[in-house]
Amino acid sequence: MTAAVDTSADDYPVPPEPGLTEHEVLDRAERIAETLIDRQQETEERGYYALDTHEVLLNAGFYRLMVPRRYGGYEFGIDTHMQVVARLARGCASTAWMYTFGASHAHLAATLLGEQAQNEVFAGGDFICPGVVAPAGFAEPAEDGGWIVDGEFRYASGSPYATHFVGQTFIAGAEGEPPEQMMFIVPRDQWRRLDDWGSQLGLKGSGSYSVKIEKAHIPAHYALPGTHMGLASVVGGTPGLRLHGTTLYGGSVLAPLNFQVGALAVGMATAALDVYGELARERTIPYPPFGRRAEDPDYQLRYGEAVGRVATARAAMTDMLRQWQETAELGDVSREVELRMSIISREIVRLAWSAVSDILFPTAGTSAVRAGERLERIWRDISTLHTHAGVNVYLATIAPRELAQLALGIAH
The missing domain is CATH 1.10.540.10 (Acyl-CoA dehydrogenase/oxidase, N-terminal domain)
Known part of the structure; x- marks a missing residue:
């Protein structure tokens, strides 16, 4: 177990660059x-x-x-x-x-x-903690009040250099009752990384290996029975808000988990625009008048429309992040607000994907999408983003339905 650090208000550890902005x-x-x-x-x-x-x-x-x-x-x-x-x-x-x-x-x-x-x-300062939202395995009570966790957790992106792992598992319910979920965190020396990543279509270098936990002892204060990391309510305050006194740790945790796919999509689509712009300036069209693509009205239209879609996605991301800060400062973020902010991220992904898949990729030319070309890789990566359960299961179906039920006052 990692030793605690001195965290008295008058003696906080100093970060490596105190003046970093x-x-x-x-x-x-x-x-x-x-x-x-x-x-x-x-x-x-x-x-x-x-x-x-x-x-x-x-x-x-x-x-x-x-x-x-x-x-x-x-x-x-x-x-x-x-x-x-x-x-x-x-x-x-x-x-x-x-x-x-x-x-x-x-x-x-x-x-x-x-x-x-x-x-x-947080004793080490630097913190790398892959997480898996989907529950796996089971936890059994330990004699000291903690838990013994056993399970295999797939798609733990970030595991190669991790300091910890955070996951979801099941606790057996009472007789005749369904199992309860439990969120837990575990240090790096309590799990091993499996060699099972790299054969996917895209995001091959994302380090999304499985994590294997075998009868690891989880202290009671590292576990939150009845809590799901993506569904935890912040209504009424949080331990982080009380401990740190800042709304950064008092706002939604669900929405930031979902914000990441939007931010990734914006970055990927921006990279695709970079490539397409270079091709437009360097290459010619294969039909009369055989000028540079950059001077051709059709290529100008395609590029301009793609720029507009990516710019709209970026603007949505900026306002989504503004909304999170605003709601965190107001406190007591409702489930409806969390879902609404989360679904913005899904729309960002749709805009970014449409710019790449509908405009840039199919009109860049065959030589630009050969294996190993930058645009080909971007297309593979953003396609694989779409296979993420958070994007095309949770944000595409579950979250919109729950949002509608809450907004319409329908019991669920």
């Missing part, structure tokens, strides 16, 4: 993204981003962005993290995916866990 963080993300473009093939072949890339992200402070100041973190907002994700995805979607689904759960942990657990899991 959000503006500099975003500038760093753009610079890092440029270095990722030419490394996408090796990242896919490896299955996750390289150790030196991990060290760059580490030194840039990216694993501390949403770690509370109490533990030497920067405590930047949800908006800063999502803007970083969009910028990284412009360079390499796999890297951005692996990064965000490892680093973003600092917000979840800082919002929902109690003080003792936070003192321990």
Whole structure:
């Protein structure tokens, strides 16, 4: 178990760069993204981003962005993290995916866990904690009041350099009753990563391996019986709000989990625009008058329409993040508000996908979509994003139905 750090109000650990600003963080993300473009093939072949890339992200402070100041973190907002994700995805979607689904759960942990657990899991400052929303395995009571967890958890993006893992499991219910769900967090030395990622269509380098937990002891303060990480209510306040005194850890946890797919889609679609613009300036059309694509009215129309769709998606992302901050400051975020914000992310994905799949990919030319070409990889990655259960199951069907029921006052 990780030792606790001194977190008295007068003696918080100092982050590596006390004067780091959000503006500099975003500038760093753009610079890092440029270095990722030419490394996408090796990242896919490896299955996750390289150790030196991990060290760059580490030194840039990216694993501390949403770690509370109490533990030497920067405590930047949800908006800063999502803007970083969009910028990284412009360079390499796999890297951005692996990064965000490892680093973003600092917000979840800082919002929902109690003080003792936070003192321990954040003791190292840098926090990389892949999470799996789908419940797996079972937990049995331990003699000391904790739990013994056993199970295999698929698609733990971010696991190669992780410090922890957060998951959902089942607790046996009373006789005749269905099992109850339990959220738990576990340090890295209590699980192993399986070698089962890399054969998918896209996002091959996202490090989305399975995590195997075998009879691990989970202390009682690392477990939240009756809590689902994506459905936890923040009405009435949260442990994080009381502990840290900031609404960053008092707002919705459901919506930020869903915001990530929108940020990733915006970054991928922006990268596709980059490629299409380069092709328009460099290549000619195969029919009379044989001019450059950039001078052809049809290519201008396609490019302009795609730019508009991506710009609309980006604007929706910006306002979605603004809404989250606004609702967090008001407090007592209702389920209806959480769902409405979450579904915006689904619409962002739709706009970004339509720009790539309907306009840019089919009109870029066959040579631009050969295996290994940048646009071909972007198309594979954003296609694979659509297979994520959070996108095409939860946000596409479950969330809209529940939102309608709440808005219409229908019991469910």
